[in-house]
Amino acid sequence: MLNILVSIKQVPDTTNIRINPETGTLIREGVPSIINPYDVVALSLACYLKNQFGGSITVITMGPPQARLALKEAMEFGADRIILLTDRKFAGADTLATSYTLAETIKYLERENPFHLYLFGKQAIDGDTAQVGPGVAARLKVPVITYVTKIENIDLKEKIIILHRKTEKGVEIIKAKLPVLITCEKDLAKSPFVPLSEILKAVKSEPEIFAADGPVKFEREKLGLKGSPTQVKKVFTPELKKDTLIYDLSTTSIDEVVMKIIHILEEKKII
Amino acid sequence: MESYSFDVVIVGGGPAGLACGIKLAEKGVNTLLIERGRFCGSKNLFGGVVYTSSIKEIVPEFPEVSQSPVERPVTEEGYIFFSTKGVVKFFHTKSDSQEAFTALRARFDAFLSEYALKKGLLIAPKTKVVDIILENFKVSGVIVDRPRSFKDLRPAEVKAKIVILAEGVNRLLTEKAGLVKGPFKPEEVVLAIKEVLQLPKGELEKRFGLNEKKGLAAELIGEITSGLPGTGFLYTNTNTLSFGIGIFLNTLVNSNLKPYEILERAKAHPYLHELLDGAEILEYGAHLIPEWGLQGLPKLYGNGVMVVGDAAGLVNPLFREGTNLAIYSGIMAAETALEALEKGDFSEKTLKSYEERFKESYIYKDLLLFKNLKKFLLNNRQIFETYPNLIYEIFSLYFSAQGQYKKEVVREIIRTIKRKRGLFGVLKDIINLGRLFW
Ligand SMILES: Cc1cc2nc3c(=O)[nH]c(=O)nc-3n(C[C@H](O)[C@H](O)[C@H](O)COP(=O)(O)OP(=O)(O)OC[C@H]3O[C@@H](n4cnc5c(N)ncnc54)[C@H](O)[C@@H]3O)c2cc1C
Numbered sequence: 001m002l003n004i005l006v007s008i009k010q011v012p013d014t015t016n017i018r019i020n021p022e023t024g025t026l027i028r029e030g031v032p033s034i035i036n037p038y039d040v041v042a043l044s045l046a047c048y049l050k051n052q053f054g055g056s057i058t059v060i061t062m063g064p065p066q067a068r069l070a071l072k073e074a075m076e077f078g079a080d081r082i083i084l085l086t087d088r089k090f091a092g093a094d095t096l097a098t099s100y101t102l103a104e105t106i107k108y109l110e111r112e113n114p115f116h117l118y119l120f121g122k123q124a125i126d127g128d129t130a131q132v133g134p135g136v137a138a139r140l141k142v143p144v145i146t147y148v149t150k151i152e153n154i155d156l157k158e159k160i161i162i163l164h165r166k167t168e169k170g171v172e173i174i175k176a177k178l179p180v181l182i183t184c185e186k187d188l189a190k191s192p193f194v195p196l197s198e199i200l201k202a203v204k205s206e207p208e209i210f211a212a213d214g215p216v217k218f219e220r221e222k223l224g225l226k227g228s229p230t231q232v233k234k235v236f237t238p239e240l241k242k243d244t245l246i247y248d249l250s251t252t253s254i255d256e257v258v259m260k261i262i263h264i265l266e267e268k269k270i271i
Numbered sequence: 272m273e274s275y276s277f278d279v280v281i282v283g284g285g286p287a288g289l290a291c292g293i294k295l296a297e298k299g300v301n302t303l304l305i306e307r308g309r310f311c312g313s314k315n316l317f318g319g320v321v322y323t324s325s326i327k328e329i330v331p332e333f334p335e336v337s338q339s340p341v342e343r344p345v346t347e348e349g350y351i352f353f354s355t356k357g358v359v360k361f362f363h364t365k366s367d368s369q370e371a372f373t374a375l376r377a378r379f380d381a382f383l384s385e386y387a388l389k390k391g392l393l394i395a396p397k398t399k400v401v402d403i404i405l406e407n408f409k410v411s412g413v414i415v416d417r418p419r420s421f422k423d424l425r426p427a428e429v430k431a432k433i434v435i436l437a438e439g440v441n442r443l444l445t446e447k448a449g450l451v452k453g454p455f456k457p458e459e460v461v462l463a464i465k466e467v468l469q470l471p472k473g474e475l476e477k478r479f480g481l482n483e484k485k486g487l488a489a490e491l492i493g494e495i496t497s498g499l500p501g502t503g504f505l506y507t508n509t510n511t512l513s514f515g516i517g518i519f520l521n522t523l524v525n526s527n528l529k530p531y532e533i534l535e536r537a538k539a540h541p542y543l544h545e546l547l548d549g550a551e552i553l554e555y556g557a558h559l560i561p562e563w564g565l566q567g568l569p570k571l572y573g574n575g576v577m578v579v580g581d582a583a584g585l586v587n588p589l590f591r592e593g594t595n596l597a598i599y600s601g602i603m604a605a606e607t608a609l610e611a612l613e614k615g616d617f618s619e620k621t622l623k624s625y626e627e628r629f630k631e632s633y634i635y636k637d638l639l640l641f642k643n644l645k646k647f648l649l650n651n652r653q654i655f656e657t658y659p660n661l662i663y664e665i666f667s668l669y670f671s672a673q674g675q676y677k678k679e680v681v682r683e684i685i686r687t688i689k690r691k692r693g694l695f696g697v698l699k700d701i702i703n704l705g706r707l708f709w
Contacts, residue, residue: 032309051421078421196275196417196427199395200303 002055002156004046005115006079007102007136008039010063010070011126035070038121038184045151045189046119047077053156055116056080058109062090062101068207075202076194082207083109089212092225095127099135100222106140108216116159118181122147130183137181145174146183154178277303279608280413280431282400282444284311286594287580288437289383290601291608293329296392298609303429304392305415307399312380315439316465316556318504318513318591320345320488321374325595328602330386334369340382341372342508343486351505351542353493354663358542362489373486373506373513375467401426403434403447403576409618410434410448410575432617433608434576437601440561442569442582450578451569457521458649459563461501461588464530465515467508467554468547478546479507490591491516493659495537499526500648500655502588503537511553514538517560517588519649530557560593561586565642571629572622577604587637589644596634603628643707651700653692661691 013034035043046057059074061067062085071082083105090101106118118140120133130146137144149171150164159178164171166185210216212223221227245264247257265271279295281288284306295302308314321341326333334341348371349362365371384394404412412430419427436445440460445451470478479487491503501518516533523530538547561567561584571578579585580597587596607625611617629635648654664687672680688697 032313047421192421193418193424194397195420195423196395196398196415196429197420199398199417200275200393203393203395 002049002053002117002154003110003113003115004049004055004057004117004119005106005109006039006042006046006057006059006074006119007106007132008043008059008061008070008074008121009036009124009126010034010061010067011036011124033066033069035073036121036124036126038123038125038186040121040191041184041186041188042119042121043074043077043079044191045184046079046117047192048189049117049151049154050078053154058083058115060085060102060105060109062086062093062098064091071207072202072205075205076198077192078198082205083210084207085210087212088224089220090224092228093223094228094230095129095131095135096229097223097225097227099132099139100227101218102132103136103139104218105210105216106136114179116156116178117161118142118179120181120183122183122185133181133183140181142179142181143176144181144183145176147185148182149185149187151188274430275303275427276412276430277301278431278612279303279433279435280305280429281435281437282413283437283439283580283582284308284384284394284396285315285380285437285439285580285597286383287582287597287601288435289380289387290329290598291435291437291579291605292392292394292601293383293387293390294602294605295608296387296390299391300609300612302392303431304387304394305398305400305413305429306384306394306396308396310381310396311384311394312376312378315376315380316554316558317374317376317594318463318465318506318515319374319376319594320371320506320591321379322371322592322595323369325598328598329383334372336382338382340379341374343373343481344368344484345371345373345488345506346481346485348488349490351489351491352659352662353491353495353540353542354660355494356660356667357663359659359662359666360489368484371488373488373508375508375513400438400444403444404428404430405448408574410573413444432575433611433622435601435604435608436576436578436582437580437597438582440559440581440584442561442578445569445578445582448573448576448578450571450573450576451567455561455563455567457524458519458645459561459567460520461517461560461562462520462523462530462557463515463517463560464534464557465513465555466534466552468512468514468550469510469553470512470547470550474549475507475510475512481507483509488591491537493655494540495543496655497526497528497533497536498652498656499523499528499533500652512547512550514547519562519645520559522649560588562588562645564645565638568638571626572607572619574619574622575617577607577622577625579604585634585638587641589641592637599632599634600629603632641707647703647707651703653696653700657692661688664691 010033013032050057057079058081059079060083065086068084071084123130134144145165147166148163149166152162154161162175164173278301281292281304284304288304292304346368347362347364352359399416400413401416402414403410414426414428417427418424438444486507489505495503496518499518499522503516506513561581563584569578579600585596585600586593604625611621665684668684
C-alpha cells in the first residue's frame with residue numbers, strides 16, 4: 001500500500017491569457033483557472049500508482065478560496081482526501097514561506113501514517129521557480145529527486161524506488177529509499193481516462209479547510225508576506241540584446257567587409 | 272461495480288438543460304445533468320441578447336445578483352441596412368433598461384450552473400452522452416464516453432426514469448430516441464460565425480455613443496452578408512463587441528464562399544471598417560442555429576424521454592429568441608417530469624402533457640405564425656439584395672432634396688423604386704410578407 005501526497009497549485013490558463021496592450025497587465029477576466037499542468041502529471045502518476053499498488057492519495061494546495069475548484073478536480077484522479085490551505089495570513093507567500101507552510105502541513109498530516117511519496121510538479125507555469133518541491137523536501141528531511149521522467153520500479157517490501165531523471169547532459173537512473181519527494185516532468189505520466197465514478201465523486205466533494213490558526217500550528221512570522229523575504233519589484237520580459245552590424249555591399253567592397261568581420265572576431269577573441 | 276440511477280437525467284448544460292435542472296433540483300428531485308464541456312458554456316457561443324423576463328423564471332432575483340452573468344443592458348436596438356454605398360440606421364431607445372442584456376455564454380451558462388449547484392443539482396462536466404439505453408421501447412437511461420471505474424473500462428451506464436434531451440442543435444440523441452427522422456438538411460440551419468472584438472480603451476463608448484450603463488444591439492441587413500439570405504449582428508459587451516453573421520447553410524454552400532471570407536468582406540465595408548478600426552480579435556467561433564421550425568419539429572416526447580430547447584428547434588430568429596425559448600421549454604419539461612414522478616408513470620401517456628403545455632404556450636403559436644418565413648426568405652433574395660440598397664437610395668434622395676422642387680424628388684424616388692424592384696414587385700413582396708402572418 002502506497003501512501004501518496006500530491007501538492008498542487010491553481011494557475012491561470014496561460015494558453016488563454018492575454019496582456020492588456022494599454023496597461024501591460026494580465027487580462028484575467030474570463031480566463032479560467034486550471035491545475036498547473038506539471039501538477040496534473042503528479043496527480044496522474046499518483047492515480048496510476050494507486051491503481052497498481054493500492055493505497056491512498058492526499059492532495060493539498062495553498063491558495064485563495066476558489067482554489068477549492070482545483071482540489072475538486074484533483075478528486076477525479078482518485079484522491080481520497082483534499083485539503084485547502086486558505087487564509088489571508090497565507091497570502092503573499094514566496095517560495096520560502098510556501099514551502100514552510102506546506103511542509104508543516106505535511107508533517108501534521110503524516111503524524112500517524114507517514115507518506116511514502118511526495119509528488120510535486122517540476123514548476124508552476126505562472127512562476128517558473130521550481131523551488132517549492134525541493135524546499136519542502138529540505139524541511140521534511142527527505143531526499144528530493146527533481147525532473148523525474150519515468151518510474152521504473154517500486155519495491156514496497158524493500159521500500160526502494162528506481163526512477164529516471166532528466167539532466168542537461170542526459171538521463172540519470174536513480175535508486176532511492178522511500179520516502180522520497182519527486183518533482184514531475186511532463187512525460188512522467190499520461191492523464192488517466194477518468195471514469196464516471198470519479199467525476200461524480202469529484203462533483204460531490206468539498207475540501208477540508210486549513211487556516212493559519214489551525215489545525216496545523218504555524219509560526220506566524222514564517223507565513224505569507226511576513227515570512228517572504230522576496231519582494232517583487234517589477235515583472236517584465238527581458239529584452240533580447242542583439243548587437244547587429246549591417247554592411248551595405250553596394251557602398252562597401254566585399255574585401256573591406258571581410259576584413260572588418262575578421263577584425264571584430266579577433267577582437268572578441270573568437271578567432 | 273458502480274451503477275448509477277437517477278430519477279431524471281438531463282443531457283446538455285445550456286439554458287434549456289439548466290433551467291430544467293434548476294426547477295427539478297428545487298423540488299428535490301434526484302437529477303443528474305451531464306455536460307460535455309469543461310464547464311457549462313465553455314464550448315458554446317451565441318449573439319447574444321438575453322431577456323430578463325425569461326431569466327426571472329429560474330433566477331427570480333435577476334438582475335440583482337452578486338456576480339452579474341450579463342454584459343450591458345440593451346438601451347438602444349435596431350437595424351442597420353447596408354448598401355454598397357453606405358448605411359441606413361434605424362434605432363429605438365428602450366425606456367426600460369432592465370428588459371434585455373447582452374451576454375457571453377461562457378459567463379452566462381456558468382452562472383446558471385453555479386446557481387443550479389446551489390439549488391442542489393448534480394452536474395457531471397467533461398462527460399459526453401454517446402447513446403441512450405432503450406428497453407422495451409422505453410428510454411431508460413444513457414451511456415457516456417467514460418469508463419465505469421479505473422478497473423472496469425466498459426462505458427458507464429446511467430439509468431433514469433426520465434431522460435431530458437437538451438443537447439442543442441446537433442440533436443443526435445433525439446434522432447437515436449426516434450423522435451426525429453434523420454439529420455437536418457442544410458436549408459434547415461443557419462451557420463453563424465462570430466468574433467469577439469476588443470477596441471482600444473475608451474473607444475467602445477466613444478464610437479457607439481454609450482456610457483457604461485448603456486448598450487447597443489444592432490441587426491445588420493444587406494451587403495453585410497454579400498446579399499446572401501441571412502443577417503449580421505453587432506452587440507456591445509462590457510469591454511468587447513460581439514460581431515457576427517448568420518447565413519442559411521445551403522446558400523452558403525452554393526455560394527462557394529468560406530464563412531470567414533464573408534466575415535472579412537463584411538468588415539471591409541466602409542462603415543464597419545471605420546467602426547471596428549483597430550479592433551483586436553479575442554475569440555472566433557461558429558455555431559449552427561436550428562431553423563427547421565414547425566416543419567422539422569421533432570416529436571417532443573416519447574416513453575421516458577422529452578426534448579427541449581435548440582434540440583427541438585425552438586428559436587425565432589426574427590425576434591432573436593432562442594435562449595428564452597430554451598428556458599421556457601426546460602421549465603415545461605421539468606413540470607411534466609414532476610407530474611410523472613408523482614404518478615409514477617413515465618410512459619408517453621403522461622409525458623404527452625409536455626406537448627400540451629407547449630401547444631398552449633406562445634412558442635408554439637409563434638412557430639405556427641412563422642412557419643413559412645424561412646421559405647419566404649430563401650425564395651425572396653431581394654430582401655437581402657435589393658431592398659437595403661433601395662432603402663439607402665431613397666434616403667439619399669430625400670436627404671439631398673434641398674434646392675429642388677420636392678415633387679421632382681418624390682418622382683425620382685418612385686423612379687428609383689421602379690428601377691430597382693418595380694412597383695409591381697414591391698407590392699407583391701408586401702402582400703407576400705403580409706400573407707405570412709395572416
Ligand atoms: C450566433 C448565434 C446568435 C444567437 N443569438 C441569440 C440571441 O441574441 N438571443 C437569444 O435568445 N438566442 C440567441 N441564439 C440562440 C441561443 O443561443 C440558443 O437558442 C440557446 O442557446 C439554446 O439553448 P439549449 O440549451 O437548447 O442548447 P445549447 O445552448 O446549444 O446547449 C446545449 C449543451 O449541451 C451540450 N451537449 C450537447 N451534446 C451533448 C452530449 N451528447 N453530451 C453532453 N453534453 C452535450 C453542449 O455542450 C451544450 O452545452 C443565438 C445562437 C447563435 C448560434
